[in-house]
Amino acid sequence: MSTKCESEKLAPQHKSAFFSFIKSLATFKGxxxxxxxxxxxxxxxxxxxxxxxxxxxxxxxxxxxxxxNPEKRALLVLKWFLSTLKQQHSNKDDNGKRKKMKPLNPFLGELFIGKWEDEAGTTNLVAEQVSHHPPATACNIWNDKHGVRLQGHVAPKVYFSGTVHIDRKGYSLLHLDKYDEDYLITMPKIHVEGIMTGSLSPELSGTTYIRSSSGYTCQIDYICKGWVSGKRNSFVAKMFHDDHENEPLYVAEGQWNGEFSIKKCDTQELVEKFDIDTVPRTPLQVAPLEHQHPLESRRAWQHVANAIYRGDIFAVGHEKTKIENEQRGMRKREKAEGREFPRRYFSRAKEDQVAERLAEGMKGETSMRGEMDSHHGVWIWDEKKYRGIQDSLRNGIKSPTRTRFDSGVGGILLDMKDE
Structure with a gap:
C-alpha cells in the first residue's frame, strides 16, 4: 500500500477544525x-x-x-473538451503538490479578464459572476483570427450525501464562424473523495453531451474507480451521427487527467493516442493589479490571497470578512433603493434559441432541459455592453481606483455608469 507524502497530510494544528467542519457538512441543510x-x-x-x-x-x-470535414470537426471539438478537464479538476498542481480544494466564492459582479497569445493568435476571456444566490458564473472566450467563440454559464449546486457532491447546471455554446456551426456542451458532476482523511480528490461522474448543429453528438460517460478494479478519472466517449445513434463512429477512452485513445469503431483503427501532459499550456495574461478594474478578481481578493500564501489564517478570515460584509451592505442598499446590481458584460435572457434547438431530440433530453431551465436563469454575452466599455476605455475614461481598502468593491456603482 502506498503512503502519502507529508506535504499531502492535514497539519496537526488544523485537524480539530477540519473535523468540526466535516461534522457541519453532514448536518448542514441547503x-x-x-x-x-x-x-x-x-x-x-x-x-x-x-x-x-x-x-x-x-x-x-x-x-x-x-x-x-464536419465529422472530423466534431471529433476535434471532443478532443479539445477532454483536454480542458485535467487542470480544472485535478487535485495536484504542475509540481505535484496537492491543491487546496476550496476556491473562494465569487461576489456578485466579480470579473476575470485575460487573454492568451501564441501561434493561434489572440484568444480573449471575459468571465463575470452574474448571480450570487444562487451562484452562477458566465463567460465568453473568443478568437477573432479563427472565428471561434465559446459562451456559457455554470451554476454549481453543492450538497452533502456521504461526501461532497457538486451538480453543475448551465451549458456552453461553441460557435465556428466559418461553418456557422454550433456545439451545445454540458458539464459533468463532481464528488469529492478522501474527505474523511483530509486528502481531498475530485472524481467526475454521470454523463455529458456535446451536440453539433451539423448532426453529430458525443456522449461522455465518466467512470469512478471501483472498490476492486479500475482507474481513477476514467471516461468512455462515443461519437455518433444523430440519424444512427446506435452506430458509433468513434470511441475515446482513457483518463481525462492523463492519456486517452481515440479509435474508429468500424475498423478499430487507432486514430490518435493523446496525452494531455505533452501539450504545453499557454500562459494566461492578465493586467497588473493596479490597472485592473476594482471588480476584477485578483485585485479584489489580493489581501485574502496574500494571507493564504503566507499561511496567516487570522488575516485570511479578517480580509475575507471585509469583502463579505461590504457585499451584504451593498445588497441591503440596492434593496432599499429598489434597484438591481448592473451586470457589466452579460444580460439575462428569457430563452436561448440556439441551445433550445440543439437540445431537441438529444438523448437524455429530460436532463438537458433540467440544465437549461434551472432557477439560475439564462445569461447571454452582451456585445453592446462590451463595445461600449471598450469605446470608453479608448476615449480615456478609466476605471475608478481605490487607495486604501482595495479588496472591497462598494462605492463604485455610481462610477460604473460612466464606463
Whole structure:
C-alpha cells in the first residue's frame, strides 16, 4: 500500500477544525456553497477564474475551425473538451503538490479578464459572476483570427450525501464562424473523495453531451474507480451521427487527467493516442493589479490571497470578512433603493434559441432541459455592453481606483455608469 507524502497530510494544528467542519457538512441543510470553510482549506483562486481552463490550449480550442470535414470537426471539438478537464479538476498542481480544494466564492459582479497569445493568435476571456444566490458564473472566450467563440454559464449546486457532491447546471455554446456551426456542451458532476482523511480528490461522474448543429453528438460517460478494479478519472466517449445513434463512429477512452485513445469503431483503427501532459499550456495574461478594474478578481481578493500564501489564517478570515460584509451592505442598499446590481458584460435572457434547438431530440433530453431551465436563469454575452466599455476605455475614461481598502468593491456603482 502506498503512503502519502507529508506535504499531502492535514497539519496537526488544523485537524480539530477540519473535523468540526466535516461534522457541519453532514448536518448542514441547503447549498453548501454558502457554508464558510476553515481558512486553511481555502484556495487563493476564486471560482470565477475557472473559466480560464476552457482555453489553456488555444491551438486545440481553434483547431476545429480549420477542418473542412464536419465529422472530423466534431471529433476535434471532443478532443479539445477532454483536454480542458485535467487542470480544472485535478487535485495536484504542475509540481505535484496537492491543491487546496476550496476556491473562494465569487461576489456578485466579480470579473476575470485575460487573454492568451501564441501561434493561434489572440484568444480573449471575459468571465463575470452574474448571480450570487444562487451562484452562477458566465463567460465568453473568443478568437477573432479563427472565428471561434465559446459562451456559457455554470451554476454549481453543492450538497452533502456521504461526501461532497457538486451538480453543475448551465451549458456552453461553441460557435465556428466559418461553418456557422454550433456545439451545445454540458458539464459533468463532481464528488469529492478522501474527505474523511483530509486528502481531498475530485472524481467526475454521470454523463455529458456535446451536440453539433451539423448532426453529430458525443456522449461522455465518466467512470469512478471501483472498490476492486479500475482507474481513477476514467471516461468512455462515443461519437455518433444523430440519424444512427446506435452506430458509433468513434470511441475515446482513457483518463481525462492523463492519456486517452481515440479509435474508429468500424475498423478499430487507432486514430490518435493523446496525452494531455505533452501539450504545453499557454500562459494566461492578465493586467497588473493596479490597472485592473476594482471588480476584477485578483485585485479584489489580493489581501485574502496574500494571507493564504503566507499561511496567516487570522488575516485570511479578517480580509475575507471585509469583502463579505461590504457585499451584504451593498445588497441591503440596492434593496432599499429598489434597484438591481448592473451586470457589466452579460444580460439575462428569457430563452436561448440556439441551445433550445440543439437540445431537441438529444438523448437524455429530460436532463438537458433540467440544465437549461434551472432557477439560475439564462445569461447571454452582451456585445453592446462590451463595445461600449471598450469605446470608453479608448476615449480615456478609466476605471475608478481605490487607495486604501482595495479588496472591497462598494462605492463604485455610481462610477460604473460612466464606463
Amino acid at each position: 447549498d453548501l456553497a454558502s457554508l464558510t470553510a476553515p481558512p486553511f482549506l481555502l484556495s487563493p483562486q476564486s471560482i470565477v477564474e475557472y473559466s480560464a481552463y476552457w482555453a489553456e490550449h488555444p491551438s486545440l480550442f481553434v483547431a476545429p475551425a480549420s477542418e473542412p
